[in-house]
Each structure stands twice: as C-alpha cells, then as structure tokens.
Amino acid sequence: MQKMRTFVGLFVGLFFGLTALEVLAHGDVTPHPVDTSSLPSLGKEWVLPNPYRGNEKAVAVGAIGYLHNCAGCHGLNAESGGVAPDLLLVTKDCLGMASMDQQSSCLKDTDDYYKDIVLHGKKNGEGRFLMPAYESVFTQEAVWAIKAYTDSRAKEDLAKKAK
Numbered sequence: 001m002q003k004m005r006t007f008v009g010l011f012v013g014l015f016f017g018l019t020a021l022e023v024l025a026h027g028d029v030t031p032h033p034v035d036t037s038s039l040p041s042l043g044k045e046w047v048l049p050n051p052y053r054g055n056e057k058a059v060a061v062g063a064i065g066y067l068h069n070c071a072g073c074h075g076l077n078a079e080s081g082g083v084a085p086d087l088l089l090v091t092k093d094c095l096g097m098a099s100m101d102q103q104s105s106c107l108k109d110t111d112d113y114y115k116d117i118v119l120h121g122k123k124n125g126e127g128r129f130l131m132p133a134y135e136s137v138f139t140q141e142a143v144w145a146i147k148a149y150t151d152s153r154a155k156e157d158l159a160k161k162a163k
C-alpha cells in the first residue's frame with residue numbers, strides 16, 4: 001500500500017512538474033477571455049476604484065480568470081513561486097494602513113496600477129514581453145474580477161496570520 005502511494009505520488013508530481021515545465025518552455029500564455037456574464041455590466045468608461053472589490057460572485061469569476069491567465073507565472077492561488085512578483089503584497093500593504101481613508105485611497109492606486117499592467121503587459125529592456133498584454137481579450141469586468149480575487153486572497157492571508 002505504501003509503495004502504491006509512493007507511486008501515485010510520483011506520478012502526480014511528474015504530471016505537475018511537466019505541466020509547469022511546459023508553461024515555462026512553450027510559454028502558453030495566450031490570453032483567454034473571462035466569462036463575466038454573471039456580473040453587473042460596468043459600461044465602456046473605466047470605473048475606478050474597482051467596483052467589484054468584496055463582491056463574492058466577482059471573486060469566484062476572477063479566480064477562474066486568474067487560473068487560466070495568471071497562475072502559470074504568478075502562482076496557483078496567487079502564491080508566488082518566485083517566477084513573477086507576488087501579487088498580494090501591494091494589497092496587504094494597503095490593508096495594513098491605520099485609517100479606512102488611507103486604505104481606500106491606497107487600494108484605489110493599486111487598482112489603477114494593476115489595470116495598466118494587465119492591459120499593456122510588461123516588456124524587458126530588449127522589448128521582449130515578460131508578461132503578455134491582455135488589452136485585446138479582457139473587458140474591464142474581467143480585469144476587475146481578477147483584481148477582486150487577488151485582493152480577497154490578500155485579505156484571507158492576513159486574516160490567517162492574525163489567528
């Protein structure tokens with residue numbers, strides 16, 4: 001039985017290892033659209049701050065969008081494996097501020113920053129994309145749902161630490 005378990009463990013490990021390698025090797029980072037049809041529509045003009053923050057439905061939709069688009073680099077469950085920056089840090093910094101006013105204005109800044117990076121991606125000095133641009137496939141609903149998800153993950157981590 002022990003042997004069997006080791007075998008299964010090895011197999012599962014191999015599978016995830018290869019999947020991770022594939023992401024690194026082929027860079028399957030093609031942006032995938034996010035189905036946000038269950039969320040209130042936000043219109044054409046960008047809304048700031050993120051109107052979906054704290055909205056459970058948006059968090060769930062964002063979690064799926066995150067998994068399909070961001071997890072390969074920023075880590076499963078938004079736990080950074082070191083390939084790309086930890087997306088929870090900036091939100092955690094904001095939530096650590098003393099007054100609600102400070103927190104709100106800090107979170108609004110992170111929304112603005114996040115949106116710009118997600119829409120335009122990131123290039124290195126030679127102009128090679130380190131992170132793809134999602135402008136052509138993401139609606140603002142998709143961007144804000146994913147941000148609602150990472151913000152909620154940050155909150156969850158802080159709550160765990162406080163226990």
Ligand code: HEC
Pocket residue numbers: 029066069070071072073074083084085086087090113114117118122123130131132134146
């Ligand atoms: C191909 C890998 C890759 C994918 C896919 C990717 N990113 Fe990134 N992302 C990076 C890298 C690398 C950086 C850091 C770039 C730099 O150092 O300039 C980054 C930076 C960021 C930053 C700035 C972080 C900071 O602390 O300054 C945000 C926000 C971000 N990514 C969000 C996302 C979101 C949301 C998604 C999914 C929609 C995503 N990324 C998909 C690789 C990726």
